[in-house]
Amino acid sequence: MPLPETILAASGPRRSRLSHALTQNIGLALVVALLIACVILYCVLYIVTQHRLPGGFELTSTLNNTMPLAFAALAQTLVVLTRGIDLSVGGVIDLTNAVAALTLMGGPVSTTLWTIAILGIGALCGLLNGVLVAIGRLQPILVTLSTLSIFQGIAIRILPQPGGAMPPGFTGVLANPNVPLSLIYIPIIGILWAIFRRTPLGVAVFAIGNDAMAASSHGISVKRTTILAYMLGGVASACAGLFLAANATAGDATTGDTYTLTSIVAAVLGGVSLFGGRGSGLGALFGAFVTVMVVNILFFAHIDPLYQTFYEGLFLLAAVIAANVIGQIVRRRR
Amino acid sequence: MSASQKQPFLNKERRRILYAFLAGIVLFIVGEMVRPGFASPSGIRAILVVASFVGIVAAGQTFVILIGGIDLSVPWVLNAGAILMVTSSLGHDARAIPALALTLGMGAAVGALNGAGVALLGIPAVVMTLAMNGIMQGLTLGLSGGMTCTSCGAYAPPVVQAAVHQSFLGLPIVLWIWIAIIIVVSFLLAMTRFGRMTYTVGNNARASHLAGIHVSGVTIVLYALSGFFSALAGIMLVGFGGQAALGMGDPYLFQSIAAVVIGGVYILGGRGHYLGSVAGAISLTVLVSVLLAFNMPDYGRSIVYGIVILALLLLYGREEDSA
Amino acid sequence: MTIAAVEAVDIGKAYGGVAALTKASFTASAGEVHALVGENGAGKSTLIKIMGGRVRPDTGEIRIGGQAVSLAGPQAAHQLGAWTVFQELTLLPWMTVAENLLLRQEPRAFGLIDRKATLRDADALLARFGVMHIDPRALVEDISLAERQTVEIVRAVSHAPKILFLDEPTSSLVEREVEWLFGQIRRLREQGCCIVFTSHRWAEIRSIADRITIFRGGQDVGTFTDIDEDEAVRLMTGRRVEALYPAMSPAPDDAPVMMEARALSGPNLRQVSFALRRGEVLGVGGLAGHGHRELFRTVFGDAHASGGTLSVQGKEKRFRSPRAAIASGIALVPEDRKSEGLLLRMSVRDNASLAILKRLTRFGILKPQEERRAAQHVVDSLRVRTAGIGLAVGALSGGNQQKVLLGRWLETECQILLLYDVTRGVDVATKHEIYELVVALARDGHAILFYSSDAEELAHLCHRVLVMREGVVAAELRAPGVTAEDIVSAAVRDHRAA
Structure with a gap:
């Protein structure tokens, strides 16, 4: 091929890889910094009040308390990336939690099969949301507000009273109370997210969140992508329900309710843009840890637990405002 | 331009309001068939009183949804309002007026903070009002010591209770209050400069800004109104029940949004009328009462509720294809 | 082939x-x-x-x-x-x-x-x-x-x-x-x-x-x-071409200065200075993305200058918002009438009266008859083709939409008009009407800052044309005798050197 006649030459050296990586993942960088700050503050408070370093027990319980929220935040992120919002996350957690309470007390084979079935239930819930949004052309916030009510109702029908029990093996794997086994789920989530980002579906989810029109003009099916994103979100919510059941060693058809809002909090703290197209599951995971650490910090700071939500709310606002300001500064410096 | 492009009297918005009212009437008939006396004058009055609480919250929600926002802080602004009302009045009529002013002022101030966060700091409405709900919950629980404070058990002043329970010209006074609110809010939206600015900001905030509209000012006032109406609903509810309780605001978030949307207010802003939200609040309340008449348990109501809202949305709430 | x-x-x-x-x-x-x-x-x-x-x-x-x-x-x-x-x-x-x-x-x-x-x-x-x-x-x-x-x-x-x-x-x-x-x-x-x-x-x-x-x-x-x-x-x-453009009003070289910018700077805007006189049509030209947008936004208070001064009728102004600029008698017809100008779903009446709402209200309450009269005045005086003032403005053709937008400002007492590419996406007949309107407004004593992506328009309508390049006024061309070619070549000239 002949060389082109005119070359648009570079005017200067390119910015370094690191500089790109940092500015493009500023949300992730901020949440990691926030998490580190939280951990340090937590350790200081712990030493001051308990006169020793936090140990294995604290690590284990923090991890086990965080995992349900981490999955819920992941579910929220998948949907928010498509410019949607999923208010039914709490309902799916209630539902899967209730089903888990009734079905998991069998042998290992039955438990495994039911676990898979419960993930399938999550996928079905997501499918319903996705179809109503993509094909029914309804606003995500209205669809998921309605399905939240439906899922909550079904959950209470299935498990009217808190109860049921979890087989020790199930608890031992998902929320081991003795050793910080849940640590392994962090790299697992990280790897799963990295894989997702590298699949055509992952690219499509980001693309439709960027600009659905432009994405579809490049052959990305907006409907299919939206439905799959809600389904994956449903599966992640089901995971949250399972982890919640394992941690509580019993089922409760209402404990999932709070996760709708906290999943949004964790995703926002993790740098996921509510306007779609920007953010990462890793950020949401760290956001979930920050959310739980803040509760721990308030506890060791001897804050009256009645005031807990007050400080959480203030913290959320402060974090969002700080992220805005830092984002603008980074932007302006380029 | 041909005459066919003129707007028919029953345009899409008005049709939706009509549908929402018709749904309410049909449900009344169904209720009457299930349990005779359901749609008797006293039955209707009782349902309308319950609907008025949703309707009052929905007034505020209508304002913010008209500019494409949302107010998730309703539950605990309402709850805080209810508790502030009883603790500041201690059940004395003499203190009712300052207590009312204090409570409504608190609601408006909290709402204004929401608006400031959204308009001046650029925080998404979902995040801002969600955080505010947490803040109000923490403050309410903390300051009342988890409702253990001595004044927390106080009753609403008798005047306030009377306003809800007593009748005037055959209608409970609370319904007269609601009618007044309907008239004032509808007038405000349709006939005033402020109402016009609300619609223009909801239609296109950027164009409104460039036409010299004080967009952030309008936004702050609208959120303040939403906080005001949440607090007012809290006052009405303590008047109705006599005492305040924790969690009494929780049902009103979902119901107020549902009422607004069923009434045809566009969730992304710019279109809709309060009358629609009123119709939505009434039909939702009748629906719940009918389900109760069927002796349907809680879970069933929750499921039917969700399905009915989805069905109504699919019927007429379709997103338009283009702008 | x-x-x-x-x-x-x-x-x-x-x-x-x-x-x-x-x-x-x-x-x-x-x-x-x-x-x-x-x-x-x-x-x-x-x-x-x-x-x-x-x-x-x-x-x-x-x-x-x-x-x-x-x-x-x-x-x-x-x-x-x-x-x-x-x-x-x-x-x-x-x-x-x-x-x-x-x-x-x-x-x-x-x-x-x-x-x-x-x-x-x-x-x-x-x-x-x-x-x-x-x-x-x-x-x-x-x-x-x-x-x-x-x-x-x-x-x-x-x-x-x-x-x-x-x-x-x-x-x-x-x-x-x-x-x-x-x-x-x-x-x-x-x-x-x-x-x-x-x-x-x-x-x-x-x-x-x-x-x-x-x-x-x-x-x-x-x-x-x-x-x-x-x-x-x-x-x-x-x-x-000559028939498309009306004759220019005489150049108002000694008319009072309505607006003056001195070394205005900001994002994509460097040391821009100009004086706009009563009755003058001052053109702004150049290739897209070279600071015109920023200039108009800054003058209208929608963007903040980092340096320089702006004065209106001799008084130095620092507009914090478009509202302040409007209060000083400035009006802007923005680049994208659909996203920045009009409320597409709202009626012709609502759109036409938007900038004069204050005048149409008493104690905050709108006076519907006066509003209708004002909207009808816009429709009649600019010959907007519409089935009525109740019709959604989005249903009108591009040219008629633009007329409603222009009319909105003409109902105000604005004396300085900032027109940004007002003929974009407008049919030829309406274009001609807009040109006549611009000349008539100038003759009436309005001061007009006129950006166009069409160099021909600038050459035929403006008393002077500022050609911008990379945020700087690269040339000032004076009518008569300016051609579209002059403007385009001033916009691209010496680019490598600059």
């Missing part, structure tokens, strides 16, 4: 009752560069959107390689070897240049997208087409408009298209980038590709196009291999 590579036959398309295309046809062959020219609003962009599969025609037929085709979407066109660079770019803003270039054809490793290889391939792709100044790692939102346009072109060209449609590809490019693009186009032509493009710059059309099809009012009026500009303009506008 025997087989037509692409043919449009009698294409018609209407939006909400307003015809964008009535009977548009053209034929282009393999190895040919074919220019589609016409006024703004002649339907070229709509035609390109239809050819690219983005919009479905109401009537008519598209033939590719002699076969009638029905394009369900851009994908369908791609499968037939037809690629399009639309005017509204289709890059994803929060993804990298590399991700955008290789969207849906990313290199894989173990079934997953290989991000390192994506970057490498994107770098190689850009290098293959001689684009060395764009970093594939950069986010699209962080690169300039011209760079985005370049990326979009590289993406289309990288598919070795048989047919390439380019809608105004040079509008945001500077001279050197235009040269690069023409190099690419020539190479594609040698390879037998059929290139169809639209442009407003006559010199470019002359230098690259083999044939030219001229459009007017939604249909083609002829295809030519050689045509001089005057003749082309006559065909495009349907009248002589």
Whole structure:
């Protein structure tokens, strides 16, 4: 091929890889910094009040308390990336939690099969949301507000009273109370997210969140992508329900309710843009840890637990405002 | 331009309001068939009183949804309002007026903070009002010591209770209050400069800004109104029940949004009328009462509720294809 | 040039009752560069959107390689070897240049997208087409408009298209980038590709196009291999150039200064100074993206200057918002009337009265009769064609929408009008009315700052023209005797030196 006649030459050296990586993942960088700050503050408070370093027990319980929220935040992120919002996350957690309470007390084979079935239930819930949004052309916030009510109702029908029990093996794997086994789920989530980002579906989810029109003009099916994103979100919510059941060693058809809002909090703290197209599951995971650490910090700071939500709310606002300001500064410096 | 492009009297918005009212009437008939006396004058009055609480919250929600926002802080602004009302009045009529002013002022101030966060700091409405709900919950629980404070058990002043329970010209006074609110809010939206600015900001905030509209000012006032109406609903509810309780605001978030949307207010802003939200609040309340008449348990109501809202949305709430 | 590579036959398309295309046809062959020219609003962009599969025609037929085709979407066109660079770019803003270039054809490793290889391939792709100044790692939102346009072109060209449609590809490019693009186009032509493009710059059309099809009012009026500009303009506008433009009002050289900017600076704006006199039409010209937008926004209080001063009628002003500017008697008709000007779903009345609401209210309550009267006045005095003032303004044609927007400001007591590309997407007849209005307003004593992407307009309407380049006033041209060529050459001159 002949060389082109005119070359648009570079005017200067390119910015370094690191500089790109940092500015493009500023949300992730901020949440990691926030998490580190939280951990340090937590350790200081712990030493001051308990006169020793936090140990294995604290690590284990923090991890086990965080995992349900981490999955819920992941579910929220998948949907928010498509410019949607999923208010039914709490309902799916209630539902899967209730089903888990009734079905998991069998042998290992039955438990495994039911676990898979419960993930399938999550996928079905997501499918319903996705179809109503993509094909029914309804606003995500209205669809998921309605399905939240439906899922909550079904959950209470299935498990009217808190109860049921979890087989020790199930608890031992998902929320081991003795050793910080849940640590392994962090790299697992990280790897799963990295894989997702590298699949055509992952690219499509980001693309439709960027600009659905432009994405579809490049052959990305907006409907299919939206439905799959809600389904994956449903599966992640089901995971949250399972982890919640394992941690509580019993089922409760209402404990999932709070996760709708906290999943949004964790995703926002993790740098996921509510306007779609920007953010990462890793950020949401760290956001979930920050959310739980803040509760721990308030506890060791001897804050009256009645005031807990007050400080959480203030913290959320402060974090969002700080992220805005830092984002603008980074932007302006380029 | 041909005459066919003129707007028919029953345009899409008005049709939706009509549908929402018709749904309410049909449900009344169904209720009457299930349990005779359901749609008797006293039955209707009782349902309308319950609907008025949703309707009052929905007034505020209508304002913010008209500019494409949302107010998730309703539950605990309402709850805080209810508790502030009883603790500041201690059940004395003499203190009712300052207590009312204090409570409504608190609601408006909290709402204004929401608006400031959204308009001046650029925080998404979902995040801002969600955080505010947490803040109000923490403050309410903390300051009342988890409702253990001595004044927390106080009753609403008798005047306030009377306003809800007593009748005037055959209608409970609370319904007269609601009618007044309907008239004032509808007038405000349709006939005033402020109402016009609300619609223009909801239609296109950027164009409104460039036409010299004080967009952030309008936004702050609208959120303040939403906080005001949440607090007012809290006052009405303590008047109705006599005492305040924790969690009494929780049902009103979902119901107020549902009422607004069923009434045809566009969730992304710019279109809709309060009358629609009123119709939505009434039909939702009748629906719940009918389900109760069927002796349907809680879970069933929750499921039917969700399905009915989805069905109504699919019927007429379709997103338009283009702008 | 025997087989037509692409043919449009009698294409018609209407939006909400307003015809964008009535009977548009053209034929282009393999190895040919074919220019589609016409006024703004002649339907070229709509035609390109239809050819690219983005919009479905109401009537008519598209033939590719002699076969009638029905394009369900851009994908369908791609499968037939037809690629399009639309005017509204289709890059994803929060993804990298590399991700955008290789969207849906990313290199894989173990079934997953290989991000390192994506970057490498994107770098190689850009290098293959001689684009060395764009970093594939950069986010699209962080690169300039011209760079985005370049990326979009590289993406289309990288598919070795048989047919390439380019809608105004040079509008945001500077001279050197235009040269690069023409190099690419020539190479594609040698390879037998059929290139169809639209442009407003006559010199470019002359230098690259083999044939030219001229459009007017939604249909083609002829295809030519050689045509001089005057003749082309006559065909495009349907009248002589002189007849399109009204006579200018006398230059008000000693009239009082209404607005004066001294060394105004800000983002993309450097040391801009000018004085605008009563009764003057001061033109602002130059290539897109060179600071006009920022200048208008800054003067109107919508963006904040980082330096310099602005004074209105001798008083120094520092507008914190458009509201403050409006209070000082300034009005802006913005660039994009749909997203920045009008409330499309609201009525003509609501749109027309928006800027004078305060005057139409007492104790905060609107006076409906007075409002109706004011709106009717706008409709009558500007001859807005509408079924009534209750009709949603979005249902009107582009020209009538623009009239409502102008009328909104004329109802105010504004004395300084900032008009930003007011004739874009407006039919020729309305354009003519707008020109007459501008001249009449100037004669009335209004001071008008007039930006246009159409150099011809500037040359015919303005007493003086400031040509901006890279945020600086690069030249000031004085009527009479200014031609469109002067303006364009001042806009691109010495670019390498600057």
